[in-house]
Structures are given as structure tokens and as C-alpha cells.
Amino acid sequence: MSTLMSGARMLVECLAREGVDCMFGYPGGVTLPFYDVLYDHQIRHILVRHEENAAFAAEGYARATGRVGVCCATSGPGATNLTTGLVDAMMDSIPIVAITGQVSTKLIGSDAFQEADTFGITxxxxxxxxxxxxxxxxxxxxHEAFYVAASGRPGPVLVDxxxxxxxxxxxxxxxxxxxxxxxxxxxxxxxGQIRRAAQLIQESARPLVYSGGGIIAAGATRELREFVELAGTPAVNTLMGLGGLPSSHPNFISLPGMHGSYAANMAMTNADLLIALGVRFDDRVTGRLAAFAPHAxxxxxxxxxxxxxxxxxxxxxxxxDVKRVLAKLNKLLSEAPPTDEKLSAARRAWWRQIRQWKEEHPLEVVKSDTEIKPQHLMGEIDRISGGDAIVSSDVGQHQMWAAQLIRFNEPRLWLNSGGLGSMGFGLPAAIGAQFAHPEKLVFAVVGDGGFQMSIPELATVASYGLPIKIVVMNNGYLGMVRQWQTLFYNNRLSAVELDCFPDAEKLAGAYGFKGRTIDKPWELAPALEEAVREPGPYLLNVKVSPLESVYPMVPAGGAINEMVLGPPQPVAAK
Amino acid sequence: MLQIISLLLENKPGALMRVTGLLSQRGYNIESLTVARTLDPEISRMTIVVDVETAQRQQVIKQMNKLINVLQATDLTDLPAVVRELVLVRIRTAQESRAAVLKEAEIFGGRVVDSSTEGFAIEVTGDPEKLGEFVDVMRSYGEIEATRSGAVVIALEAKRLRLQPPVPTRAGGSKVEEPVA
Structure with a gap:
């Protein structure tokens, strides 16, 4: 049976059929008919303050739930503003559907008002x-858009x-x-290949699991856990794969790559078998490809x-699908005969070696008596979270410290822009996640740079009363760029100083919620606890030591076992 | 090296753009590209010649196959296949060399499609390398202008000649087929 209705209503009916409960968007001229239908429909439309953030919020929703996130924008500038979020979702394989309005068919190609070639651009x-x-x-x-976005390797789909x-x-x-x-x-x-894989795993003396975002996208965390336990392998989780294996799991090492831990990178370099699960051998993980995992x-x-x-x-x-493949591998491994004594001894030596690497250069929470170290901040967030809070990160130094030091005992808690590295991602993604999980504690851990890219969304936070804890790691610099300038450009600090930052208390106050700035290490724990106790939103501006750099660090083009473990001799600032 | 790809794609708006966009996005240089409908008006056949490193050949095919409008992408570089191209050459030549030009055209299996006091227009089909030689030969007789069509290819293995979608689909569900990875 079919009913006569407008295209706009048909669109909303389709969205409802796909199970959409909320969407993030910004209206405009050509989407007026659509917004008229939304006016009294049960689908909740969240009005953001910039279309780019609608896409990021849809991503946050999708990353936190695994369901398809939805955003919408009008033609022309509305659609072009979505593009960063679309590419971000593409790089990280996040299922979102973007709905954009387009000028009337007969006006297409006439350079009409707010016309852009959205189809071509996207x-x-x-x-x-x-x-x-x-x-x-x-x-x-x-319906195709939702199917394509969510199936296979997930990704963004746009319907203009x-x-x-x-x-x-x-x-x-x-x-x-x-x-x-x-x-x-x-x-x-x-x-046949799965059988060969099981065979190799059983014969390996130094196996290592290298797992990524694919584990989370496939919902394969249970299978992964069973696998590492059956196979007795240590595991590294990439930046996108954090939470794939609980950080508290004894087989978990930490993240590998450019700012990965010593133990993770040494394990990668020395393994004789790499079991790569839902990863793409990204350059930030492998370093110099020719020298990556040379024995494996x-x-x-x-x-x-x-x-x-x-x-x-x-x-x-x-x-x-890594979930199905792991299930089959697990079956084969559980039926396999126990390994012989010689191999077992080699495996024990491998584990001893890994524990030794972990002890030699652990990822440590550095503290000082006079100033707040960035690592101290992440350590405190970790303590409060206990591996259970959602942490939506922006991009830069704080992202790396957070990834190193905050534990995630479940998937879909760690939200970050991994592949594209889009600054301004953290706050809007936290908004999407908080809508998906109203009951959960959500931290937006952002830098002073990225935060200032997403300041307009404070209005969204305030107007919907979202209890997001915005923690700004404020070092007064575009810290990661500053770090590279210090290390590789003779400390010529060019266009990286953020010498103006708004008064957090007044800024949050202007939006009607609480905010505070702290800069003393003894203020940190109580201030974070106060922020978490606050029933509404909270903006905590944490002034940290400005010139701290992220270590370990693999210089660009280096092999991942050639890590720089700590700062070079101090260089006089300009 | 030059890689010859035969592509079946749904005849939908933007399908061509997806293919060419993908090639430039991934940094592959298009040597030539032809496209036209197949016997089924909803499906087009495209022949693409790209200049890629040998190690990248498989990657090109895999990326093509990921495009949703692409039904099948096949690397025909090393498979039994016939590759043909058409060239149209206009040559302005002196009276005394007209006979020689016609003789050369005949050697290449060419056909005169226009003749005037100034010279000829000649059509030749053949494999792309031969056409290059033909153009060089013509150039030695006088001023020329040439338009090449780009290569078209047809596979000679029966199993590659298909106009049906390569993967059986289950309505609404995912398609299940094991690739030979």
C-alpha cells in the first residue's frame, strides 16, 4: 500500500524506518520543506552551530554506538562545510549518512543562489x-545510503x-x-587461509597481535579477547583500536607507532609473526615501511x-569480517594440540622480553610540584574514568598523551580523529556521544587550539544542557607543531603561539554554565572531581607546562624501534 | 608500465567521474580511456590504460572494484585479449608523394575517408603500437593532424566475457563470495 506524501515527508519516513532517533544539522533555504516535516516528527533534530560540527557530532554518535550517525545541511555552503567531517569519517571508516539539500533540478548548472556541485565535491x-x-x-x-554506510568497511554516504x-x-x-x-x-x-593462519600461530615463537579500528567496527572485542588468550599472544592496539582489548588485560601492551610505547614498538620490531586484525599499516604506525617488523x-x-x-x-x-574470521580461528586454536616444550620455552622467553621492555621504559605519569604536567592531567582523567568514561579527544599533543595514559576497558569509549587528524573534532564528537549515551560520563579532552575551533558549539552544549566535561589542556601553543619546530626546525617557533585564550569562567558563564581555570598541580584532582560532580556542563581550563613534548617519538621517516625516548638537551627559547 | 583494464560499470550519472576521480586521487596516470554502452543499455564497458608501477597493478584493480557502480574490473594486461585503437590522420602532402602515401596507408590496412587536392584523411585501426608507427610514417610525408580513439579491448577467455553482474546478490543482504585473495 502506498500513500501520497511530499518528498520531504518521504525522506523523514525513510529515516525513521532506518531507526534514526536523532540527527545533527543546520537548516537553510532548500531544506525548508524537510524542516517543516521535522517540526512535529518524533525524530530529534539537534541544531549545531556550524555544519562541520554536525558531521563531527554524527561521527561521535556513530563512534560511540556503532549505529549510523546522521547529519544534514543545506545546499552550497552548508554542504561544503560538511566535507571535513565526511573525509574524517572516510579515513576512520565511520558509518554516517549526510543529507544535503540541492537547488531545484531546473536551476542546476545555472550558478543559482547557494548552488554548489555537492555531488562532485563529495x-x-x-x-x-x-x-x-x-x-x-x-x-x-x-535506504541504499544506510546499507552502504553500515555494511562492509563502514564509511560516509551523502544523499544530495x-x-x-x-x-x-x-x-x-x-x-x-x-x-x-x-x-x-x-x-x-x-x-584454507584461516587454516594456514592457525598453523602459523601455533608454530610462532614470538607472535604479536596488531589490532585496530576494524575490531571495534566489527564488534569483535569478545572474539579478540578469546583469541589472545587462546593463542597466548601479547597485543598492541592502534590509536583507532584502543578499547579493542581492555587496557587492563594482561596481554595488552599499549599503542604502537610514532608516539607508541617502547614496549609496543620493540615488540613489533622483534615479532616473528604479526597477526594484523582490522588495521591498514598506516604510516603513523609503521614508520619507515622497509624497516617495519622485519622479522615477521x-x-x-x-x-x-x-x-x-x-x-x-x-x-x-x-x-x-574480522569477527567471523576470529571466531573460526578461535575454534581451530581451541582444537589444536598443545605446543611442544621447545616452543613453549621460546614463548615464555618472548613474554619475559616484553615485560622487560615494559619495565625499562614505561609510559609514565610525570608530575611536578610547581606546574601541571600534561601527563599528570591525563593520569587524573584516567583515575576518575577508571577505564569506563567516554573520552572524546581533539588532535595534537593532548591526543597522544590521552591515548598513552588513559585506559579504556571497553570499545567505543575512545573517540578521536585518527586518520584525518581534524582539529575541532573533540567537542562536537563529544556532543554526538552524549546524545547517544545521556547517562554516561563524557569528557571532551581538547587542546587550546582545537577548542577554539569548536567554541561555537558551547552554545549547543548549553542549550541542550549536555553534562559534557570539557577539559582544555592549555599549553598556550599549537603544541604538536611547536614540538616539531623545536625538534626539527631549530626551535624557530613560527605561528604556533596562542597568546590569547578567553577567561574560562567568564566564557562558560556567558553560556550559563560553570567554568574554571587552574594552573597548580594540587588544584588538579579536586577541580576535576568538582567538574564531574557538577550535574551540567563544565569547562575546565588546565594550564599545563607549555614546552612539554610527547615521547617516545619516532621521527618522520624513522624505523619505529629508533624512538627518541626523551627530550634533547634544552634549547634556549627564541 | 602500461596496464590495460577492462571495466563493466552501471550506466549511472557520475559513474565515469567516480572512475576518473579515483585514478587521479590515487595518483595513477591515465594513458587512454574509452567508454560506451554494452548490449545491455544499463551497463557500460570502459577500457582504461594506466601508467603504473608493476607493484601497484593489483591495487588499482582492487580500488576500482570498491566503486559501487563498478560491476567488474579486470586486468587484461597479461591475459589473452585483443587490443585495438583507431586513428584518424589528415595529411597535407605534395602531388608527387600522393601515391607513396596511399601505398603506406595500404600497408597499414588504412582506408582513405577523404581525398582533396591538399591531401587525404585516412583511417587506420590496429594495435596502439602499430598506430604509433603509422603516424610516424605519415609525418615523414608532410604536415599531419591525428586523432586517436584510445584503446578498446576484448578478452578472449570465455569466462571473462560477461555482461551479468559478477556477484550474485541476495536481496537486502550482504553478498557472500570468497575471493581468491
Whole structure:
């Protein structure tokens, strides 16, 4: 049965059918018909203050839940403002659907007011995109968009809809199935390769699990845990994969890569078998590729065939859903005979070696009596969180310290812009996460740079009364860029000083919530506790020691075992 | 090296842009590209010649196959296939060399499509390398202008000749097929 309705209503019906409960957006001229339907519909529309943040908030929602996040914007500038968030979701494989309005079909190509080639602009920013110029195509496009966004390797999908489609009247026929003949998703994994993988794992003396965002996207944390326990392997989690294995798990080492721990990078370099699960051998993890894991055979499991062999040719390639592949591997491993004594001894030596690396150079919470060290701040957030709070990070030094020092005992607690590294991500993503989990403690851990990119969203936080704890790690610099200038550009600090930062108490006060600035180490714990006790939003501006750098650090182009473990001899500031 | 890719894609708006955009996005240089409908008007066949390092060849195909409008991307570089291209050459030549030009055209299996006192327009099809030689030869007789069509290819292995979607689909669900990874 079909009913006559407007395109705009059809769109909202489709969204409701896809289970959308809230969406993040900003209205405009061509989306007026859509907003008119939303006026009295049960789908909750969250008004952000900039379209880019609508995309980031949708990502935050998706990252925190695994469900598809939805954002919408008007034509022209509304759509172009979404693009950073779309690329961000593309890089981190986050399922979001973006709805944009387009000028009327007959005006397309005429340089009409607020016209932009959204379809063309967003082609490389999305997993797939649609331009809907006929009302009959609308339902199909929306349902396909949700299917494509969430299935296979997840990603952003944009649907651009002309105003005449939104205004037109048509019959809505619920779409029963999605038919995409060119869309291939391989989930099962090749049985023979899985068997070979199990064989290699059983023969390996120094195995290591290198797992990433794919574990979280696939919901495979339980399988991963079972796997590392069955196989008896240590595991590193990438920046995108934190929470894949609980930080408290005895087999967990920490994160590898440019700012990874000594133990993680040494383990990668010395392993004889790398079990790569839902990772893409990103340059920030591998360092100089030619010197990466030189002694290791590689088993690579990924749902995207194009990731396999892209950067490192694996001995055992497995295209499939990592959850299903791990389940099969676990079955094989649990049926396997126990390893012989010689191999067991080698495994014990491997574990001893890893424990020794951990003890030699642990990731430590550095403290001082006079100033707040950034690591101290992250240590305190970790203490309060206890591995259970959502931490939405921005991009830069604080992101690395947070990743190193805050524990995550579950997936979908650590939200950060990993691949694209978009500053301004932290606060809007926290907004999306808080809407998804109203009951959870959500920290937006941001730098003074990224925070100032997302200040407009304080209005969103205030107007919806979101109890987000915004913690600004304020060092007065664009710290990561400053760190590189210090280390690699003779400390010529160019355009990195953020010498003006608003008074946090007054700023938060202007929006009607509490804020405070602290700079003494003894103020830190009580101030954070006060922020968490506060039922509403809280802005805590923490002035930390300004010239601290993130270590360990692998210089660009270096091998990951060539870490710089601490600061060089002090250089006089300009 | 030059890689020859045969692509089946859904004849949908923007499909061509997705393919060319992907190639430039990933840093592959397009040597030539042709596209036209197949017997099924909803499906187009595209032949692309790209200049890529040998190690990247598989990656190009995998990225192409990820495009949702692409039904099948096949690397035909090393497989039994016929590659053909068409060139149209206009040559302005002196009276005394007209006969020689016609003789050369004949050697290359060319066809005169226009003749005037100034010279000829000649059409030749063949494999792209041969056409290059033909153009060089013509150039030695006088001023020329040439338009090449770009390569088209057809695979000679029966199993690669398909116009059907390569993967059976289950309505609404995911497609399950094990790739030979």
C-alpha cells in the first residue's frame, strides 16, 4: 500500500524506518520543506552551530554506538562545510549518512543562489554518494545510503536532494530490499587461509597481535579477547583500536607507532609473526615501511580487499569480517594440540622480553610540584574514568598523551580523529556521544587550539544542557607543531603561539554554565572531581607546562624501534 | 608500465567521474580511456590504460572494484585479449608523394575517408603500437593532424566475457563470495 506524501515527508519516513532517533544539522533555504516535516516528527533534530560540527557530532554518535550517525545541511555552503567531517569519517571508516539539500533540478548548472556541485565535491569524500533529481528515486537512495554506510568497511554516504524533489508529491512505497550488483562484501574469510593462519600461530615463537579500528567496527572485542588468550599472544592496539582489548588485560601492551610505547614498538620490531586484525599499516604506525617488523611473517585480516597488500604484502591474506574470521580461528586454536616444550620455552622467553621492555621504559605519569604536567592531567582523567568514561579527544599533543595514559576497558569509549587528524573534532564528537549515551560520563579532552575551533558549539552544549566535561589542556601553543619546530626546525617557533585564550569562567558563564581555570598541580584532582560532580556542563581550563613534548617519538621517516625516548638537551627559547 | 583494464560499470550519472576521480586521487596516470554502452543499455564497458608501477597493478584493480557502480574490473594486461585503437590522420602532402602515401596507408590496412587536392584523411585501426608507427610514417610525408580513439579491448577467455553482474546478490543482504585473495 502506498500513500501520497511530499518528498520531504518521504525522506523523514525513510529515516525513521532506518531507526534514526536523532540527527545533527543546520537548516537553510532548500531544506525548508524537510524542516517543516521535522517540526512535529518524533525524530530529534539537534541544531549545531556550524555544519562541520554536525558531521563531527554524527561521527561521535556513530563512534560511540556503532549505529549510523546522521547529519544534514543545506545546499552550497552548508554542504561544503560538511566535507571535513565526511573525509574524517572516510579515513576512520565511520558509518554516517549526510543529507544535503540541492537547488531545484531546473536551476542546476545555472550558478543559482547557494548552488554548489555537492555531488562532485563529495565524490572523493564519501564511500558513495547520490544526487536525487526524481522523487521516485528518493526512497531507494536513502535506504541504499544506510546499507552502504553500515555494511562492509563502514564509511560516509551523502544523499544530495533537490528542492523540487522535497516539495514534490508522490507515492511512498517502502523499499523491501537493496539491490547493488556492484557492491561486494566478503565476510567469511577463505577457509584454507584461516587454516594456514592457525598453523602459523601455533608454530610462532614470538607472535604479536596488531589490532585496530576494524575490531571495534566489527564488534569483535569478545572474539579478540578469546583469541589472545587462546593463542597466548601479547597485543598492541592502534590509536583507532584502543578499547579493542581492555587496557587492563594482561596481554595488552599499549599503542604502537610514532608516539607508541617502547614496549609496543620493540615488540613489533622483534615479532616473528604479526597477526594484523582490522588495521591498514598506516604510516603513523609503521614508520619507515622497509624497516617495519622485519622479522615477521604477516597474517592480515581485513574486510577491505584493497587494504591487503597495500602497504605490506602478507604471507597469509584473509579478506573477511574480522569477527567471523576470529571466531573460526578461535575454534581451530581451541582444537589444536598443545605446543611442544621447545616452543613453549621460546614463548615464555618472548613474554619475559616484553615485560622487560615494559619495565625499562614505561609510559609514565610525570608530575611536578610547581606546574601541571600534561601527563599528570591525563593520569587524573584516567583515575576518575577508571577505564569506563567516554573520552572524546581533539588532535595534537593532548591526543597522544590521552591515548598513552588513559585506559579504556571497553570499545567505543575512545573517540578521536585518527586518520584525518581534524582539529575541532573533540567537542562536537563529544556532543554526538552524549546524545547517544545521556547517562554516561563524557569528557571532551581538547587542546587550546582545537577548542577554539569548536567554541561555537558551547552554545549547543548549553542549550541542550549536555553534562559534557570539557577539559582544555592549555599549553598556550599549537603544541604538536611547536614540538616539531623545536625538534626539527631549530626551535624557530613560527605561528604556533596562542597568546590569547578567553577567561574560562567568564566564557562558560556567558553560556550559563560553570567554568574554571587552574594552573597548580594540587588544584588538579579536586577541580576535576568538582567538574564531574557538577550535574551540567563544565569547562575546565588546565594550564599545563607549555614546552612539554610527547615521547617516545619516532621521527618522520624513522624505523619505529629508533624512538627518541626523551627530550634533547634544552634549547634556549627564541 | 602500461596496464590495460577492462571495466563493466552501471550506466549511472557520475559513474565515469567516480572512475576518473579515483585514478587521479590515487595518483595513477591515465594513458587512454574509452567508454560506451554494452548490449545491455544499463551497463557500460570502459577500457582504461594506466601508467603504473608493476607493484601497484593489483591495487588499482582492487580500488576500482570498491566503486559501487563498478560491476567488474579486470586486468587484461597479461591475459589473452585483443587490443585495438583507431586513428584518424589528415595529411597535407605534395602531388608527387600522393601515391607513396596511399601505398603506406595500404600497408597499414588504412582506408582513405577523404581525398582533396591538399591531401587525404585516412583511417587506420590496429594495435596502439602499430598506430604509433603509422603516424610516424605519415609525418615523414608532410604536415599531419591525428586523432586517436584510445584503446578498446576484448578478452578472449570465455569466462571473462560477461555482461551479468559478477556477484550474485541476495536481496537486502550482504553478498557472500570468497575471493581468491
Amino acid at each position: 565524490r572523493p569524500c564519501t564511500k558513495h554518494n547520490y544526487l536525487v533529481k526524481k522523487l521516485d528515486d528518493l526512497g531507494q537512495a536513502i 536532494i533537490t528542492k523540487d524533489v522535497l516539495q514534490g508529491q508522490g507515492h511512498y512505497q517502502p523499499v523491501a530490499s537493496v539491490h547493488l550488483p556492484g557492491y561486494k562484501v566478503f565476510t567469511e574469510g577463505h577457509t 611473517k604477516v597474517i592480515h585480516v581485513d574486510i577491505d580487499p584493497a587494504e591487503i597488500g597495500k602497504n605490506r604484502a602478507p604471507e597469509v591474506p584473509i579478506v573477511g
